[in-house]
Amino acid sequence: MENMTAKIFYQSDCNLSLLDGKTIAIIGYGSQGHAHALNLKDSGCDVIVGLYEGSKSWAKAEAQGFKVYTAAEAAKRADIIMILINDEKQAAMYKKDIAPNLEAGNMLMFAHGFAIHFGQIVPPADVDVTMIAPKGPGHTVRSEYQAGKGVPCLVAVEQDATGKAKDLALAYALGIGGARAGVLETTFRTETETDLFGEQAVLCGGVCALMQAGFETLCEAGYDPRNAYFECIHEMKLIVDLIYQSGFEGMRYSISNTAEYGDYITGPKIVTEDTKKAMKKILSDIQDGTFAKDFLLDMSPAGGQAHFRAMRRKAAEHPAEVVGKEVRKLYSWSNEDKLINN
Numbered sequence: 001m002e003n004m005t006a007k008i009f010y011q012s013d014c015n016l017s018l019l020d021g022k023t024i025a026i027i028g029y030g031s032q033g034h035a036h037a038l039n040l041k042d043s044g045c046d047v048i049v050g051l052y053e054g055s056k057s058w059a060k061a062e063a064q065g066f067k068v069y070t071a072a073e074a075a076k077r078a079d080i081i082m083i084l085i086n087d088e089k090q091a092a093m094y095k096k097d098i099a100p101n102l103e104a105g106n107m108l109m110f111a112h113g114f115a116i117h118f119g120q121i122v123p124p125a126d127v128d129v130t131m132i133a134p135k136g137p138g139h140t141v142r143s144e145y146q147a148g149k150g151v152p153c154l155v156a157v158e159q160d161a162t163g164k165a166k167d168l169a170l171a172y173a174l175g176i177g178g179a180r181a182g183v184l185e186t187t188f189r190t191e192t193e194t195d196l197f198g199e200q201a202v203l204c205g206g207v208c209a210l211m212q213a214g215f216e217t218l219c220e221a222g223y224d225p226r227n228a229y230f231e232c233i234h235e236m237k238l239i240v241d242l243i244y245q246s247g248f249e250g251m252r253y254s255i256s257n258t259a260e261y262g263d264y265i266t267g268p269k270i271v272t273e274d275t276k277k278a279m280k281k282i283l284s285d286i287q288d289g290t291f292a293k294d295f296l297l298d299m300s301p302a303g304g305q306a307h308f309r310a311m312r313r314k315a316a317e318h319p320a321e322v323v324g325k326e327v328r329k330l331y332s333w334s335n336e337d338k339l340i341n342n
């Protein structure tokens with residue numbers, strides 16, 4: 001087992017006042033960007049936002065109370081620069097906007113290790129380079145903070161030029177609410193590999209494919225697609241919420257004995273030794289850089305996102321999406337299905 005002695009930090013381990021007098025530039029105002037910026041502001045920090053001219057987020061960030069500058073100008077004004085733009089765009093933006101404006105003793109931060117670990121960005125030796133990586137979607141980083149809770153984070157220090165990098169990063173984690181849940185110490189390499197593995201094999205790729213296959217199986221057998229949607233997609237959250245609260249045992253406490261019996265005998269027939277073998281291959285493609293190379297090529301100007309866009313289009317056309325839209329519209333609380341516009 002990897003370093004099980006790694007430390008986990010909580011609120012009392014973090015000192016928010018280390019951020020006093022420091023300007024934090026949040027570059028990008030998407031899922032993570034808006035959440036970090038708003039949470040830090042609500043925690044009393046001095047936050048500015050960096051975007052590109054013409055960005056749709058510019059007016060929104062201003063309306064939410066921030067001074068907005070170009071990424072270059074924001075970097076110049078800041079002591080701490082958190083890069084929250086898309087991983088595949090970070091290298092070019094860093095080179096053009098950040099590198100020329102970095103000063104010795106600044107801290108460059110990330111919420112995911114991709115650009116540093118895969119050598120897309122190589123910062124100068126005289127700046128701190130740290131990561132606070134929330135283990136959850138940005139919109140949830142915001143909503144949990146507002147609820148007085150937080151999303152657990154990973155903390156990593158790639159470069160400690162000032163001797164204070166880790167403490168500053170932990171102060172940042174407290175500011176966004178992460179320390180309310182726990183901030184686990186790790187490295188850029190481990191965060192990158194485990195995050196990519198989790199989202200591909202389990203959280204996004206694995207779970208969505210499982211739900212869609214279940215939905216298809218019921219529809220193909222002639223059952224009402226709305227029933228298939230309720231059963232295999234809607235109810236997933238309700239079951240996972242119980243796991244989130246009290247583990248698999250807690251979830252099994254709430255389900256019937258019938259369901260629990262079926263769970264034990266059927267789970268291993270669906271997720272088999274072959275599935276584990278596929279997971280190991282996915283992990284090794286992440287570790288040896290194969291995934292990163294393929295992703296960066298498709299997302300590059302030469303690749304034109306051809307594969308990415310085609311996959312996105314096809315996924316949006318899945319019958320489960322069509323039925324889901326209809327069904328969600330009719331929920332009495334349907335105004336909550338607006339995340340996509342936020």
Ligand SMILES: NC(=O)C1=CN([C@@H]2O[C@H](COP(=O)(O)OP(=O)(O)OC[C@H]3O[C@@H](n4cnc5c(N)ncnc54)[C@H](O)[C@@H]3O)[C@@H](O)[C@H]2O)C=CC1
Binds near residue numbers: 027029112134138139
């Ligand atoms: N989405 C999530 O919940 C999570 C994301 N992360 C990491 O956070 C980082 C940001 O990802 P998301 O929040 O998903 O991105 P996003 O796609 O939601 O938002 C990107 C933002 O960057 C801006 N942007 C793009 N190019 C820019 C440029 N050249 N200059 C200035 N601004 C630019 C966009 O206008 C947008 O506001 C990535 O490193 C990602 O891996 C980490 C944990 C979870």
Ligand SMILES: CC(=O)[C@](C)(O)C(=O)O
Binds near residue numbers: 136195203
């Ligand atoms: C939300 C999150 O943690 C992910 C899945 O790793 C991501 O969006 O990159």
Ligand SMILES: [Mg+2]
Binds near residue numbers: 134135136195199
């Ligand atoms: Mg993640």
Ligand SMILES: [Mg+2]
Binds near residue numbers: 112195196199
């Ligand atoms: Mg991720």
